[in-house]
């Protein structure tokens with residue numbers, strides 16, 4: 298199978314004027330219109346090409362359609378291409394690179410990895426016939442980064458690299474990953490990182506910070522009236538109820554791991570008990586596995602300590618005593634660039650099987666279908682809204698959009714104090730941060746605190762929502778991109794010479 302770059306059609310799903318009326322966005326929408334007009338004039342007939350590695354699953358795929366649609370709203374044509382490598386080994390190799398950028402072990406065979414990467418990059422560059430001289434090319438993440446050197450030779454477009462992954466600390470694995478990428482990154486005029494601290498020192502002068510953001514009106518985040526919320530959970534097969542009308546039926550239902558098999562069956566009492574929810578890709582670095590012992594510790598602490606904790610200890614005991622833990626992620630079959638997800642999910646199911654039966658009934662591993670992006674987004678939306686506490690227990694985290702998603706919904710958050718999460722949540726003001734996601738005591742205590750003190754938890758979530766509005770919505774991101782395109786067109790901030 299040859300390597301391809303498949304174009305994903307962009308549908309105009311956004312309408313900037315709607316945001317004007319959303320609390321506090323009027324000034325920003327006006328700014329975007331005038332900035333957009335300026336950049337659009339400078340671009341003339343030129344386009345922006347976004348190139349990434351998957352059209353579904355994960356933060357980049359989540360953001361891209363709406364980002365391109367917004368750019369179109371302000372007059373900038375953006376097209377989206379997805380890399381489909383001809384060699385199945387390619388995504389294994391880039392997953393190892395991804396892990397290394399997060400400070401974890403990666404390549405077994407660095408020379409072999411480079412050979413695969415070079416071949417696929419070369420083939421992909423050959424595929425890029427659509428690009429006209431002067432178009433702006435934005436390449437996302439390490440997977441397609443190697444395409445740039447070939448383009449540079451051919452049509453010399455302004456090349457920008459957007460890196461959505463990374464950590465601030467360095468170790469031998471991060472060093473090896475950056476060494477691997479060095480010859481390819483030499484060709485980019487600008488490098489954009491979710492946090493500037495992720496940029497290697499040697500490229501600091503060419504690097505900029507560009508925060509990702511959520512879209513308040515997307516299916517993932519839009520508000521849901523109670524009947525819609527319950528309808529989505531019914532369509533997904535997670536709660537019982539009268540049959541859904543045929544037009545509201547989902548193409549596929551959620552699968553739940555139960556008694557050593559995947560079943561499509563509702564979770565009894567889902568709407569009647571407190572729930573702790575983590576929604577993420579099934580990736581080891583997302584910290585799903587340590588959440589299970591943390592949940593157990595939370596239940597134990599409560600039994601032991603509730604009488605001392607508060608006057609209404611009976612209520613706390615009864616609530617925590619009935620709480621459920623939901624670990625949800627996309628069906629690995631639906632995510633092309635993450636070949637490890639299957640193994641991670643299997644391990645998690647193995648741990649579930651080892652739980653004692655009373656706890657096992659309260660821990661749910663959910664595989665969310667990916668066949669329909671909109672349905673998947675609505676399921677995530679509903680789960681984040683029914684959550685009493687949303688968790689993001691990541692061991693490492695580039696940014697962690699799920700945190701902003703939960704806070705936008707005013708759902709109290711417990712999250713690991715790592716990477717982009719620490720930039721989103723101020724400890725104790727917007728949510729609770731845990732220094733060591735692998736420490737069940739610390740995570741269990743934070744969960745207990747959020748469930749047992751609902752007023753304080755909600756106050757934090759309200760503050761978190763304001764912070765998301767200020768810094769982490771897609772509108773702020775569109776503004777950053779418009780500035781980046783403007784600067785790229787002026788060419789006043791060129792990176793290194795083509796020789797790199």
Ligand code: UDP
Pocket residue numbers: 354355356357359517576577578625626627628665673674677695696697698699700702
């Ligand atoms: N997500 C999704 N469907 C799922 C599970 C997760 O759309 O079944 C989304 C999630 O809502 C979030 C994104 O995937 O928008 C994950 O982005 P994040 O920045 O948290 O992590 P990444 O996957 O990029 O490492």
